[in-house]
Amino acid sequence: MNMSRKSVIAAAAGALALGLFAPAAAASASVPSIEGYSDVVADKAISTLTSERGLGETAAAELLQRQQQSVDTLDDVRSAIAGDLVGEHLDAKGNPVVTVATQAAADKAEAAGVTAELAERTTEQLDAARAELEALPAVPHTSLGLDPAENQLVLTIGEKAADSAAGKLTAAAAKLGDAVRVEHVAGGMQKSIYNGEAITGGGSRCSAGFNVNDGSQDYILDAGHCTAGVAEWNVGPSVDASFPGNDYGLIRNDTGSAPGAVTLWNGSTQAITSASDATVGQDICKSGSTTQLTCGTVEAVDVTVNYAEGAVDGLIQTSAAVDSGDSGGCLFSGSTGVGITSGMGGGSSYFQPVTEALSAYGMSLN
Template identity: 70%
Template sequence: MNRMSRTVGLAAAGGLALGVLVPTAASATSIEGYSGDVAAAAISTITEDRGVSDAAAARILRVQQDSARTLSELTTRLGDQQVGGYLDARGLPVVNVVSEAAAEQVRAEGATARFVSRSTARLDAARAALEAVPPVAHTSIGLDPRANQVVVTVSEAAADAAASVLLATADRFGDAVRVERFAGEMHKAIYNGEAITGGGSRCSAGFNVNRGGQNYIVDAGHCTGAVAQWNVGPSVEASFPGDDYGLIRNDTGSAPGEVTLWDGTTQAITSAADATVGQQICKSGSTTNLTCGTVEAVDVTVNYAEGAVHELVQTSAAVNSGDSGGCLFAGSVGLGITSGMGGGNSYFQPVTEALSAYGVSLN
């Protein structure tokens, strides 16, 4: 899988400048909901990863928001008649189905129906059995709708004895479960240093939100749980492990609903939604700045050394230590909060869950 994510000098709203954005020819492209610079970064990543033209990459960005909405509506309506879905290489919706009746409904909405051999019940049974195994640090469990499989990812850092139980469980389900191995570890993306700082630790500012007239920052729970007082205000909520979201009271007097770009422009964040497999996304953080890539999986369980975190979004966008808490977004749509990384993948807490848990609204 191509990991050539673009870094172009952007950090999350409230973060510190660590780079300078270099304009490209694609920056003049106008895509609704995207600032020119974010559109340029996303287009550059798509053209490198897929070998398509700038115009083709721009078309993907223009259609994917409506495609993701159609996909969400169809999968909700079809229930067990569907087995997940994703956006194809053109950014168009594909729904996995197990019946002709479901296929007809999908086609009626202008989406592609794809017949698959493994049902939701079969994949859910496999996943439930895998989740029932005591958590093994440096592993993950997720669904790959494009392959119609459950995927178990195992790091070389995972303890052999514990991993053997997980792998034996995976074997019971044959080709319904795919096992992937990688070097390194899975770990949360926190580091000592700058950006939003406190207690000798560094994270990245997430989404500015409000409740009852008070401004807050929705951030990573492993950040807010570890540090009581940040340079922007105190931590007031934390959920980690299990989830990875938290809340910082924003006492700075500045809480724009925008992601700061380091050439004096911004990317407005006007709504929040759940991520979709195949969606083209970007993330910002105080270490790697702006990187872009693709959503590879949703509803992923990641077993960090500190414990399991469930329902994460897995992407190909690069992250590194210090990026924790930063924003995952697609144009003006906020999608997630940076949680961690491992094996060339990055993991994000869905922001919709955090907004709902704390009863806050995007600024």
């Protein structure tokens, strides 16, 4: 989970294509170009920002470019303040911000061009609060994650959670004071799977994730709840699954087609040239076979989501729309692969970090 965001896992990443990809469509003359973004992804990301935040196209493009630069800056400064780093995020203008435990760390961060804030609560205090809550029996349709901007844990309770169990969680959170914020949301948390066509098997459907290889064989890095539930897909057999706990799995790709690009659902693709962890405040996009190309913002990282099937730790929480059948699809920021679609709930979507899955299997992106 603490891998460098600049770490280039391989030359490219992508979603499975069972045929040839068409050349990328020409950009609209009105869409500003963004380094690393294909025309279609730039168009979608910019339109999302203009509709959700009221930004003009040029301002939206500048924000996305600034976010990329800020993520690189955070990567450079992280090792210098590692022992004192409590949290990190991008502010509304796309600038990097860190929360640190000491003034010395704040001075180092500021010298590198990163806004630094002294933490009211240390990493150890937040970890202790998390441990207290996670020591209680897991409650389906709840999640627990870190809000680095507020230096708080966020306990999210879906309305489908059992009242008595949710009440015990809420009471435990109240004893931890301002270290934990409780939020109530509609519905519940569920993994995204089934309905329709994409990669199919056993009457189920998921979305193809990142094409990867071990040097001799191509595989698809997908959601673990997909590979755990289906032994044989139309593209090849499931060979491993880690779910719950994690949500990643591996499918042997026997199609002979394993391109290093994400499909954008209009005949064009987005090239991915690296893999990275997510940063809170970062704008991202997702490709999946149900909702296709959607964009949003990273809301939280290191989130534990309690699905009915069990808890999954270390997930990325975003505002990008997902639905059943999107599981396994790719989360990315421009040309950087970020995550694998896991689930949804309360108006948010959840993703398995791709860097963790690549490391677990010793795979490289195609």
